Amino acid sequence: MGTRFLPFSKEIPKEMVPLMGKPLVHYAVEEGVASGINSFIYVISRGKESLENYFCPNLELEYFLQERRKEHLIAEVEKLYQLNHYFIRQPRPLGFGYAVSLTEAVIGNEPFGIILPDDLIIASEPVFQQMLSVYNRYHCSLIAFMKVPFADVSRYGIASGEMLAENLFRIEKLIEKPSPDQAPSNYAIIGRYILTPAIFECLRQAKPGAGGEIQLTDAICLLMKKEPVLGYFFEGQRFDCGTVEGYNHAFLTMILQYEDYRQKAKQILAKT
Numbered sequence: 001m002g003t004r005f006l007p008f009s010k011e012i013p014k015e016m017v018p019l020m021g022k023p024l025v026h027y028a029v030e031e032g033v034a035s036g037i038n039s040f041i042y043v044i045s046r047g048k049e050s051l052e053n054y055f056c057p058n059l060e061l062e063y064f065l066q067e068r069r070k071e072h073l074i075a076e077v078e079k080l081y082q083l084n085h086y087f088i089r090q091p092r093p094l095g096f097g098y099a100v101s102l103t104e105a106v107i108g109n110e111p112f113g114i115i116l117p118d119d120l121i122i123a124s125e126p127v128f129q130q131m132l133s134v135y136n137r138y139h140c141s142l143i144a145f146m147k148v149p150f151a152d153v154s155r156y157g158i159a160s161g162e163m164l165a166e167n168l169f170r171i172e173k174l175i176e177k178p179s180p181d182q183a184p185s186n187y188a189i190i191g192r193y194i195l196t197p198a199i200f201e202c203l204r205q206a207k208p209g210a211g212g213e214i215q216l217t218d219a220i221c222l223l224m225k226k227e228p229v230l231g232y233f234f235e236g237q238r239f240d241c242g243t244v245e246g247y248n249h250a251f252l253t254m255i256l257q258y259e260d261y262r263q264k265a266k267q268i269l270a271k272t
């Protein structure tokens with residue numbers, strides 16, 4: 001429901017929050033494209049129709065821009081029209097796991113990835129690409145992790161397990177949003193997953209967990225009983241764009257990355 005971003009999220013989906021002129025969902029798709037993905041499935045609900053529209057041409061606008069020779073203004077989004085976009089409308093908000101379960105009809109018996117647009121990651125190699133390299137070696141489910149302060153563990157799925165390499169571990173314990181004293185470690189799930197299709201059966205078996213919702217984390221715990229599930233410490237800087245603080249951090253970081261904006265920002269700060 002995007003409650004951390006009220007009041008604007010009352011009418012605008014949080015995935016459509018713009019960062020340097022592009023909505024967060026655009027960054028998520030770009031990361032997928034940069035990793036070789038060309039089919040995207042969005043689980044949406046009432047009020048999120050703007051996501052659907054964003055990935056389709058707006059003919060009126062295109063005509064207008066052509067007339068004025070300003071097509072370059074939407075060149076970036078035009079690239080996205082060539083991809084396959086599938087939209088699934090969830091009838092009720094029954095949790096992240098429930099939303100994932102609805103994609104089975106499109107995905108079928110294939111491994112697939114999940115990118116949560118709230119978790120924006122700036123990295124020299126796209127995180128999803130990093131994960132695909134690991135997946136291509138181990139051929140099992142893989143989840144992105146980072147270490148967080150113990151005080152914050154109750155905001156994440158938290159895991160511990162056996163280290164296989166410096167940045168890779170086999171998950172042995174996994175718990176959704178534990179209190180600091182229940183947490184097996186401070187290794188937190190960040191919104192990137194590669195899952196085998198066996199997860200769908202586990203989602204069918206999962207009982208409502210934290211917050212009365214069907215949690216993906218709980219289904220992954222069932223999956224771990226059948227197949228290995230790996231945790232991967234990615235390289236990159238992650239911003240929690242689901243909170244105002246994290247969003248501001250991402251915005252400032254991006255401003256400082258572009259030389260032009262950086263100079264202007266410095267001038268503004270010097271005057272304040």
Ligand code: G1P
Pocket residue numbers: 096116119155156157158176177188189190191215216217
């Ligand atoms: C979801 C997952 C959680 C994960 C988090 C990462 O939680 O359930 O395990 O750590 O994404 O952002 P949400 O942020 O949707 O509450």
